[in-house]
Amino acid sequence: MTPRRGAVPATAATRRRAQPEAPAPDGARDPEQLRALHAALEDWFGAEARDLPWREHDRTPWGVLVSEVMLQQTPVVRVLPVWREWMARWPRPADLAAEPAGEAVRAWGRLGYPRRALRLHAAATVIAAEHDGELPDTEEGLLALPGVGTYTAAAVAAFAFGRRATVVDTNIRRVHARLVGGEALPAPSLTAAELRRAAILLPADRERSVVWNAAVMELGALVCTARSPRCAECPVAGACAWRAAGEPPPTYTPRGQAWHGTDRQVRGAVMAVLRAAEQPVTRELLDREMVGSAGSEPSAPGSTHHFAEAGGPLRDAITRLHALGTGPDQLERALAGLLADGLAVEAEGHLRLP
DNA sequence: GACTCGTGGGA
DNA sequence: TTCCCAAGAGT
Numbered sequence: 001m002t003p004r005r006g007a008v009p010a011t012a013a014t015r016r017r018a019q020p021e022a023p024a025p026d027g028a029r030d031p032e033q034l035r036a037l038h039a040a041l042e043d044w045f046g047a048e049a050r051d052l053p054w055r056e057h058d059r060t061p062w063g064v065l066v067s068e069v070m071l072q073q074t075p076v077v078r079v080l081p082v083w084r085e086w087m088a089r090w091p092r093p094a095d096l097a098a099e100p101a102g103e104a105v106r107a108w109g110r111l112g113y114p115r116r117a118l119r120l121h122a123a124a125t126v127i128a129a130e131h132d133g134e135l136p137d138t139e140e141g142l143l144a145l146p147g148v149g150t151y152t153a154a155a156v157a158a159f160a161f162g163r164r165a166t167v168v169d170t171n172i173r174r175v176h177a178r179l180v181g182g183e184a185l186p187a188p189s190l191t192a193a194e195l196r197r198a199a200i201l202l203p204a205d206r207e208r209s210v211v212w213n214a215a216v217m218e219l220g221a222l223v224c225t226a227r228s229p230r231c232a233e234c235p236v237a238g239a240c241a242w243r244a245a246g247e248p249p250p251t252y253t254p255r256g257q258a259w260h261g262t263d264r265q266v267r268g269a270v271m272a273v274l275r276a277a278e279q280p281v282t283r284e285l286l287d288r289e290m291v292g293s294a295g296s297e298p299s300a301p302g303s304t305h306h307f308a309e310a311g312g313p314l315r316d317a318i319t320r321l322h323a324l325g326t327g328p329d330q331l332e333r334a335l336a337g338l339l340a341d342g343l344a345v346e347a348e349g350h351l352r353l354p
Numbered sequence: 355g356a357c358t359c360g361t362g363g364g365a
Numbered sequence: 366t367t368c369c370c371a372a373g374a375g376t
Contacts, residue, residue, distance in 0.1 A: 067372085068372065068373095069372095069373090069374095070372090071371085071372040071373095072371090072372065072373045072374075073359090073360085073361090073370085073371055073372085073373060073374095074360090074361075074362095074371060074372085075361095075362085075363080075370090075371045075372095076371085076372080077363090078361080078362075078363090078371090079372090110360080110361060110362080111360080111361075112359085112360030112361040112362085113359055113360050113361085113373090113374090114359090114360075115359065115360095115374085115375090116359095116373090116374085119374085119375095146374095147373095147374065147375090148374085149373060149374045149375080150373090150374090151372070151373060151374085152372085152373075152374085155372065167372090169372045169373080170370090170371075170372075170373085171371095171372065172372090189355075189356090190373095217372065220372090221371090221372080226369080226370065226371085227364090227365070227369075227370085228365080254369080254370085256368065256369065256370085257358095257359090257360095257369095257370090259360090259361095263358090263359095264358075264359060264360065265360085267359080267360080268359095268360050268361075271360085337358095337359090341359085356376105357375100357376085358374105358375090358376085359373105359374095359375095361371100362370105362371100363369105363370100363371100364368105364369090364370100365367105365368085365369085
């Protein structure tokens with residue numbers, strides 16, 4: 001292994017190098033250099049970390065799990081109010097498990113990917129029934145819970161139970177890709193090489209590993225962002241392989257997810273109606289009001305049928321679904337998908353949350 | 355591996 | 366306005 005330059009002052013000799021020596025892409029570095037990275041991010045995190053409620057001293061493992069699931073593909077600012085409502089209403093897993101799954105879906109609000117709410121309810125049920133109401137405190141145990149994958153299991157093990165776990169999320173992947181890999185962005189999907197690299201970079205000390213995981217994630221969220229990173233504010237910019245390489249552009253262009261006209265958009269609109277509805281919604285109303293009538297006015301909820309008492313939110317949700325101009329086949333597919341996923345149940349011609 | 359699955363805010 | 370993308374998981 002070639003000795004690598006640490007955080008030495010820029011002497012004439014080091015300055016004379018044509019190219020700064022790139023760190024090994026697998027993350028292998030001089031132990032001293034690694035310690036310097038750990039210390040730098042530890043200090044930065046201590047000074048700049050956001051005050052998030054699931055990081056408070058009075059946090060519970062359950063609260064950490066709920067936050068991690070809510071944060072899957074959803075920004076912090078949108079999660080905050082919903083997380084607070086959940087914790088106030090369901091402070092323990094058994095509290096949530098005691099209610100119908102539909103209540104979790106309704107309280108999920110507009111966070112998106114409502115299956116997460118369903119799985120959180122399922123996880124709470126398992127925790128209450130099989131774990132005496134306490135979260136498993138190992139990655140393996142957590143991984144067995146519905147909706148908990150490799151990332152969430154590692155994150156809860158680390159942040160709720162103080163375990164040394166290799167946490168790899170989209171932020172950490174990006175920071176590692178730049179800082180160590182010298183690339184603008186990580187690969188489209190998580191690779192085994194990234195996991196090995198993350199394991200190598202993780203501090204051996206348990207307590208420091210927990211801070212490191214949180215710090216790298218926080219750096220990715222606040223400084224080393226996907227678009228226009230704030231390198232001037234970065235505590236480890238001097239050690240960044242991507243900067244040393246002249247900030248080469250991404251080698252691929254991410255494929256955006258289609259949205260307009262997709263089944264997904266229809267599912268979302270139907271779910272918004274079911275969340276807003278106080279009573280089960282007739283399937284007949286969906287068929288009549290929401291299919292193939294773009295450009296026409298939806299029947300005013302309240303004029304001729306059982307939405308006589310429809311309030312603003314329900315009216316808005318119906319209007320939005322109507323505006324999609326969904327065809328019969330697409331509505332059928334969307335409903336079938338929701339029923340198959342358990343996000344909706346149908347009985348006696350009515351649709352409602354589970 | 356490739357797909358699917360919501361939502362809203364900022365660039 | 367359009368596009369990008371945010372603490373992924375399950376099939």
